[in-house]
Amino acid sequence: MRRAIGSRAGRLVCWAAVSVVALGRPGQASAQAEPGQPAGPSLQQPPQPAAERAAVEAPPPPAGDRGPLGLLLHLGPYTGFGAGLALGTKDVGLRASAGWAPLLLAIDRGGSNVDLSFHSSLQISPDLYLRLLTPRPTTLLGLTGGYRYNTLLGHGFGFGAYAQFGLGRVVDGLIWAGFLVHPVGEDHLKREKNLPGGTKFAFPGPNVSFGASLGLATFP
Numbered sequence: 001m002r003r004a005i006g007s008r009a010g011r012l013v014c015w016a017a018v019s020v021v022a023l024g025r026p027g028q029a030s031a032q033a034e035p036g037q038p039a040g041p042s043l044q045q046p047p048q049p050a051a052e053r054a055a056v057e058a059p060p061p062p063a064g065d066r067g068p069l070g071l072l073l074h075l076g077p078y079t080g081f082g083a084g085l086a087l088g089t090k091d092v093g094l095r096a097s098a099g100w101a102p103l104l105l106a107i108d109r110g111g112s113n114v115d116l117s118f119h120s121s122l123q124i125s126p127d128l129y130l131r132l133l134t135p136r137p138t139t140l141l142g143l144t145g146g147y148r149y150n151t152l153l154g155h156g157f158g159f160g161a162y163a164q165f166g167l168g169r170v171v172d173g174l175i176w177a178g179f180l181v182h183p184v185g186e187d188h189l190k191r192e193k194n195l196p197g198g199t200k201f202a203f204p205g206p207n208v209s210f211g212a213s214l215g216l217a218t219f220p
Contacts, residue, residue: 066219072097076213078176080123086217096126106202114202121152129162138166152192153206156182174215181208
């Protein structure tokens, strides 16, 4: 009798152990991926938020597609060494700036003798711009021109070309090159600097000169 009871108890214990092992295997399988099979949900990385994914995958916007208002920093004789504002679209708009404008002028001494004369001045430069070409999505080419007021040369105007190219998500680079014309610049300079009336200038001179500038445009 005792042997029968012990045999039955042993069978129950074995059956319980097999059941526990069988129940534990599905959880283990879900936690470990089979070779060559994709990892289960518990092993996969959490999905990246849509906003972060879009920020990483989105390419930088084309040059000029930033907003209607921008801040300018520039250096060079065409615009002066200073700062200003840009207002408009990538196709047409206004850039207005002010800054220090160095003048390097050629004085004709007769024959082939030419001396260079350096002068320091301030300049105001409001310019209109018009896009003509877009050779690349991040590069714009066009024409620019506008009014000039120089403290040594008086009233005048400038005209030339510009290139705008993307450097980052909110920053563009700018290049200007063109002519600066001050119809009475020579007389104005002689009066401001007390130069002799017979002083003659070659190119580049107070009336007509050529210059280029480099700049950055940032769009808040």
